[in-house]
Amino acid sequence: MDDAIAFLRESLIPHAEAEDAVLYPKVERVMNAPGATATMTRDHVEVVRLTADLQRVRDSMRGIPDPDLKRELQRILYGLYAIIRLHFAKEQEVYLPLLEAGLAPGEADDMFPRHARVRQCQRFGA
Numbered sequence: 001m002d003d004a005i006a007f008l009r010e011s012l013i014p015h016a017e018a019e020d021a022v023l024y025p026k027v028e029r030v031m032n033a034p035g036a037t038a039t040m041t042r043d044h045v046e047v048v049r050l051t052a053d054l055q056r057v058r059d060s061m062r063g064i065p066d067p068d069l070k071r072e073l074q075r076i077l078y079g080l081y082a083i084i085r086l087h088f089a090k091e092q093e094v095y096l097p098l099l100e101a102g103l104a105p106g107e108a109d110d111m112f113p114r115h116a117r118v119r120q121c122q123r124f125g126a
């Protein structure tokens with residue numbers, strides 16, 4: 001569970017924040033629809049909230065979890081799984097084709113290094 005929490009906090013959430021800063025504004029521009037990605041940003045917020053729930057449960061665990069705590073863990077983990085799986089599918093099946101069709105030549109090449117820089121700055125607190 002500690003590895004899962006570390007992955008969520010150190011990799012997935014910074015990745016999502018970089019998407020909010022770099023990827024989603026491009027999607028909105030390509031769609032000519034300001035605010036169109038707000039529902040996807042809301043998915044990110046929910047992942048942050050469920051990660052905090054998972055950390056809270058982890059911090060409260062002493063030995064083998066009792067049935068109530070097991071149910072709480074299942075609720076959180078199934079929620080994370082469903083949100084993340086659907087979110088990735090939406091990005092892969094909807095946003096990436098939109099970007100491939102709508103970005104100018106070379107623009108995607110510029111976007112992905114910028115996305116990586118944003119993630120790196122977040123990782124080091126810059």
Ligand SMILES: [Fe+2]
Pocket residue numbers: 016019040044087091
């Ligand atoms: Fe995302």
